[in-house]
Structures are given as structure tokens and as C-alpha cells.
Amino acid sequence: MAIGESRDGILGQFRINPATGETKLFMSAKDLAQLWRLQQRIERYHQAQRRHEYYRENHALHEAIVAFSGNSILKEMHARLLVRVRRPRYMALLSQERWDESVREHAEVLAAFEAKDARRAGELMYRHIARTGEIVMATLAAEPS
DSSP, X not given: OOTTOEEEETTEEEEEETTTTEEEEEOXXXXXXXXXXXXXXXXXXXXXXXXXXXXXXXXXXXHHHHHHXXXXXXXXXXXXXXXXXXXXXXXHTTSHHHHHHXXXXXXXXXXXXXXXXXXXXXXXXXXXHXXXXXXXXXXXXXXXX
8 A cells, every 4th residue: 555545434434554554533613613513412411410401412423423434234234233222322321421521532433533533433433332332231141031
């Protein structure tokens, strides 16, 4: 791969410098602004302790990130998975600690997008998804059969 060659990836357009391994993410300013607007709304709902509205906007934020990736396979997989875990994901927000943590994680991911740091964004998203997955699995395991 040549220096600065563009590739499509899970996060959308990025460039890799093979000499350094540095990865830069390219997201349009319009897309990034839309994500920040969603983040601001979820922060307001979080502060007001309005879980239902928060969850709706959180879902929209996740869908927008996936849509902006331009990855149709990821989009399809994401849609299928979210149908199956909608209730447990909502139940995870019943923990104030996890809810607070989730709001911070979203802001960190968006900051990495803004910095065009694909590697950091990927790491942060992985941790966010893994942590949410832990809570979802624990919630499912605790439910009566």
C-alpha cells in the first residue's frame, strides 16, 4: 500500500502510512457535526435523567456511526443484532454507573473521530461495545427462564 493510499474500512474512509502505521480517519465535517448534535442531545437527556429519550438518541447515534462507515455488511449486521438486544441494552442503562460511563465513552469516541484518529476511535468503540456486551450478557443471565 502506498503512503496515503485510501481504503474503506469499518469506520469509513481512512489512510494508512505503512512506514509508521499511523492511521487517519476521514469523516465529513457534516457527518461529524451530526454526531456531535446527537451527543449533545443524549447528554441533555442524561443530565435530566430521561432514560427513554436518551436511549432513543443513543440508538440514533450508533446507527449514524454505522451508516457513516459506508460499510453495507456492517450496517446489516448491526441492524440484526440490535433487534435482538434492544431490551437488554435498555436495561443496562438502569445502572446509573453504566449510564454515566456510556455518555463519557461516546464523547471520547467522537473526539477521536474529530482528531481523525481511526486507531483510537476503533479501540474506544471496541471497549464501549465490549463493556455494553458484558452488561447485556449479565442482564440476560439474571432473567428468569
